[in-house]
Amino acid sequence: MRVSELAQxxxxxxxxxxxxxxxxxxxxxxxxxxxxxxxDAESLGRLRFIDCLRSLGVSLPEIKQILSWADQGTAxxxxxxxxxxxxxxxxxxxxxxxVIARWIDNMNQDKMTESFxxxxxxxxxxxxxxxxxxxxKRGHH
Amino acid sequence: MRVSELAQxxxxxxxxxxxxxxxxxxxxxxxxxxxxxxxDAESLGRLRFIDCLRSLGVSLPEIKQILSWADQGTAxxxxxxxxxxxxxxxxxxxxxxxVIARWIDNMNQDKMTESFxxxxxxxxxxxxxxxxxxxxKRGHH
DNA sequence: TTACAACCGTTAGGCTGCCCAAAGGTCAAG
DNA sequence: CTTGACCTTTGGGCAGCCTAACGGTTGTAA
Numbered sequence: 001m002r003v004s005e006l007a008q009x010x011x012x013x014x015x016x017x018x019x020x021x022x023x024x025x026x027x028x029x030x031x032x033x034x035x036x037x038x039x040d041a042e043s044l045g046r047l048r049f050i051d052c053l054r055s056l057g058v059s060l061p062e063i064k065q066i067l068s069w070a071d072q073g074t075a076x077x078x079x080x081x082x083x084x085x086x087x088x089x090x091x092x093x094x095x096x097x098x099v100i101a102r103w104i105d106n107m108n109q110d111k112m113t114e115s116f117x118x119x120x121x122x123x124x125x126x127x128x129x130x131x132x133x134x135x136x137k138r139g140h141h
Numbered sequence: 142m143r144v145s146e147l148a149q150x151x152x153x154x155x156x157x158x159x160x161x162x163x164x165x166x167x168x169x170x171x172x173x174x175x176x177x178x179x180x181d182a183e184s185l186g187r188l189r190f191i192d193c194l195r196s197l198g199v200s201l202p203e204i205k206q207i208l209s210w211a212d213q214g215t216a217x218x219x220x221x222x223x224x225x226x227x228x229x230x231x232x233x234x235x236x237x238x239x240v241i242a243r244w245i246d247n248m249n250q251d252k253m254t255e256s257f258x259x260x261x262x263x264x265x266x267x268x269x270x271x272x273x274x275x276x277x278k279r280g281h282h
Numbered sequence: 283t284t285a286c287a288a289c290c291g292t293t294a295g296g297c298t299g300c301c302c303a304a305a306g307g308t309c310a311a312g
Numbered sequence: 313c314t315t316g317a318c319c320t321t322t323g324g325g326c327a328g329c330c331t332a333a334c335g336g337t338t339g340t341a342a
Contacts (some may be wrong), residue, residue, distance in 0.1 A: 175308055
């Protein structure tokens with residue numbers, strides 16, 4: 001398999017595949033005649049695995065680490081910690097999103113029946129100090 | 142209010158405030174003596190508004206657009222479309238996350254009782270073509 | 283055979299939303 | 313007057329890609 005084929009099958013662009021390869025997440029062997037990168041069937045699995053973890057917001061270095069566990073004979077069997085952790089992250093993020101969505105809903109109910117003044121909204125944000133600080137900042141993701 | 146004060150009150154760094162200012166989302170006036178940027182109370186509201194939308198994944202250009210609606214007299218009152226849209230996005234993203242989490246749950250149930258082979262998992266991803274294609278790709282966010 | 287499109291490779295740069303460092307001006311307190 | 317905390321701008325870096333440019337390769341078809 002060459003880049004484009006792997007990319008298409010995996011549902012990403014060839015550039016993305018090349019990027020993962022540059023970062024060492026995929027290790028194709030090279031056709032010595034032309035220098036083309038050739039990927040085997042396992043690469044497709046790895047690509048899908050990477051893609052899945054990426055969609056969870058796992059960073060490339062982290063994914064690389066997880067993949068190395070799979071590669072090393074030492075970790076033929078590992079505990080499901082990494083994925084479980086990610087699943088936990090997911091649920092947390094989903095909840096966070098819903099909280100924010102509900103906050104906006106409240107804002108809507110307070111100030112807007114069928115239309116609202118954005119100016120008023122912004123001004124109210126400038127004064128509602130305590131409300132905001134109760135919710136606190138946890139930084140964005 | 143100078144940068145640091147606004148930043149601290151708004152719960153972001155001074156650099157972030159400066160960034161928003163550079164991008165035209167905040168418009169301080171300048172102290173002619175020393176060139177310092179001075180923000181009024183409305184800026185705090187704007188900052189919180191920006192911060193809120195950012196946490197929803199709204200891009201700075203989009204936020205700038207929304208703010209311009211508030212600034213233009215023409216849009217003293219606007220429909221709640223932008224926020225409603227964002228709220229919709231939120232719910233969608235939350236759902237997406239939960240779907241993925243459930244997918245991982247299924248993977249866990251299928252292949253892992255108390256420990257699992259990551260290699261097997263990756264290999265299975267390489268062959269389970271139809272499963273993956275049914276879920277389709279919508280790109281990451 | 284030759285021409286051409288469709289691939290491949292690498293390098294280099296850009297994008298977003300910031301963060302950080304450097305070099306220098308300003309200002310209030312001691 | 314110095315110190316330290318602020319302010320300014322410039323320029324660079326970070327992830328995770330995308331795009332362009334330049335040139336080699338491959339396969340097909342005239």
